[in-house]
Amino acid sequence: MTAPLLSTDRLVKRYGGLVATDTVSIEVMPGEIHALIGPNGAGKTTLVGQLTGNVTPDSGTIRFAGQDVTRLKTHARVRLGLARSFQITSVLREFTALENVALAVQAHAGHSFRFLRDARSDESLRGPARARLDEVGLGSRAGTLASALSHGEQRQLEISMALAGDPKLLLLDEPMAGMGVEESQRMIGFLRGLKGRRAMLLIEHDMDAVFQLADRITVLVYGRAIASGTPAEIRADAAVRQAYLGDEVA
Amino acid sequence: MMAALRTPRGLATALILVLLAVLPFLTQALDQRYLLSIGTKIVIWSIAAVSLNMILGYGGLVSFGHAVFFGIGGYAVGILSAHGMSSGWIQWPVALLAATLWAALVGALSLRTRGLYFLMTTLAFAQLVYYVGGGLEAYGADDGLNISRSRFPGLIDLRDKASFYWLCFALLCGTLWFCSRFANSRFGYVIRGAKSNELRMTALGFPVFRYRLAAFTISGAFGGLAGILLANEGAYISPAMMSWVKSGDLIVIVVLGGMGTLFGPLYGTIAFFVLEESLPPLLDLGRKGWGEYWQIVFGPMLVLIALYAKGGIDSLFGRRS
Numbered sequence: 001m002t003a004p005l006l007s008t009d010r011l012v013k014r015y016g017g018l019v020a021t022d023t024v025s026i027e028v029m030p031g032e033i034h035a036l037i038g039p040n041g042a043g044k045t046t047l048v049g050q051l052t053g054n055v056t057p058d059s060g061t062i063r064f065a066g067q068d069v070t071r072l073k074t075h076a077r078v079r080l081g082l083a084r085s086f087q088i089t090s091v092l093r094e095f096t097a098l099e100n101v102a103l104a105v106q107a108h109a110g111h112s113f114r115f116l117r118d119a120r121s122d123e124s125l126r127g128p129a130r131a132r133l134d135e136v137g138l139g140s141r142a143g144t145l146a147s148a149l150s151h152g153e154q155r156q157l158e159i160s161m162a163l164a165g166d167p168k169l170l171l172l173d174e175p176m177a178g179m180g181v182e183e184s185q186r187m188i189g190f191l192r193g194l195k196g197r198r199a200m201l202l203i204e205h206d207m208d209a210v211f212q213l214a215d216r217i218t219v220l221v222y223g224r225a226i227a228s229g230t231p232a233e234i235r236a237d238a239a240v241r242q243a244y245l246g247d248e249v250a
Numbered sequence: 251m252m253a254a255l256r257t258p259r260g261l262a263t264a265l266i267l268v269l270l271a272v273l274p275f276l277t278q279a280l281d282q283r284y285l286l287s288i289g290t291k292i293v294i295w296s297i298a299a300v301s302l303n304m305i306l307g308y309g310g311l312v313s314f315g316h317a318v319f320f321g322i323g324g325y326a327v328g329i330l331s332a333h334g335m336s337s338g339w340i341q342w343p344v345a346l347l348a349a350t351l352w353a354a355l356v357g358a359l360s361l362r363t364r365g366l367y368f369l370m371t372t373l374a375f376a377q378l379v380y381y382v383g384g385g386l387e388a389y390g391a392d393d394g395l396n397i398s399r400s401r402f403p404g405l406i407d408l409r410d411k412a413s414f415y416w417l418c419f420a421l422l423c424g425t426l427w428f429c430s431r432f433a434n435s436r437f438g439y440v441i442r443g444a445k446s447n448e449l450r451m452t453a454l455g456f457p458v459f460r461y462r463l464a465a466f467t468i469s470g471a472f473g474g475l476a477g478i479l480l481a482n483e484g485a486y487i488s489p490a491m492m493s494w495v496k497s498g499d500l501i502v503i504v505v506l507g508g509m510g511t512l513f514g515p516l517y518g519t520i521a522f523f524v525l526e527e528s529l530p531p532l533l534d535l536g537r538k539g540w541g542e543y544w545q546i547v548f549g550p551m552l553v554l555i556a557l558y559a560k561g562g563i564d565s566l567f568g569r570r571s
Binding site for chain 1: 428431432434435436437438439440442443446447449450451452453454455456457458461464
């Protein structure tokens, strides 16, 4: 059996009396799409924060790519191949789409203590950046300021930036949030195209998207992982139906 | 290069640079020695303003203690000079090193904070040095100290006003050149990106703190250079050169000229000094004695610029391409 790419072991995070993450152990295998679902307040955001290094767990460990990363800083985890998109779109608004992706490429091209050469004409940054933009269908918007892109385009830009470093794992925090039906379908199609090549941890409210994409699903309720399995198993799980899915799949 | 001259911004900038380059000839022809002294101050302050702009304008880090580098550069020169070490070849590297090390130390501590706390921390460190300067009895304490100018035998005589001016101008050009390269370099993109969205830059894998610390240190080194020149300009050092008022003036200059633009700090410095020199006599024309209160006019002008010309003087030339 292959080793998991990402695993947490009995992760706990408390905020005062509230246990936001309650002994959660999950595993993401190489190449699989693992979805994390759960109602509002289930602790998805807190869990994601611990995986990315923005939140320090009270106890438990996080292993990524064969290494204990529990105490590692965010930027160091990114270096190991853990890229993310944000729940609320997070791009560099004052920069063009191309500049956004070029910076993402630059983040993985060694140190940036280079003061004199003009990065705008640096094809080793701009070339791959253009290719990444084409990949998500934003090639024609390369010169547009990120702030002038539509919401859906900004989400695509974020994914494009996350992919720029050729990550082992994509952590997608509600990539379909705020998207129209058509945009969502396009995004689902794009993510499906990446399937098998990159592992993904998908946090998503859109159940259609989750059941279309995921190889495995973990259900989080009140900070606890109450179930984990294939989409079919999750659909059939009585506890999950009661706690979360309700009528949606009935 | 030629194309840049066809825009109003390019033309105005070229004119200003040419005017500054030939200033000693002009002041000699007009027999206005005093103007050359103001010109020298403008050029030196411009170096400091450009250096502050590197972190304030491009990096979005509001440091309220930048004048401390005037003091450190100046005192390093002054103290060595007071001990008979008047060679610029010793003074200047020591002064630059002192400013760089101090910037690295202050940056390492203050950059762990954000926003107003960063502002207060940089101010506190600057005040610390200010009071140390005021307590140095051997070097004139609050009264300051007359010093002899740095010596570069056989190369340049800094006592000659025109030579000194041109040296300052050449160093300003060098500083501007560095800043123009810096702004669009990989490093500059990281600094500007962190201003735009720090969380995003961290999530992309940039150790933002390290880059900001490097920027802060570089900025301090150029600030120290301005301090070296300022001490040589007046052949005098005093704690007043690093008071918080001067730090405030530098922020005003950068905001007035246009934050995060290459020549904004230069426009800002010129506007600041021209207003400081011309408002008092103009107001005195109205009634003798009014000139003393020139800041009553200057203050509202700054408020108006802050309210209506967000990009400072630079934005008056239209949007940047």
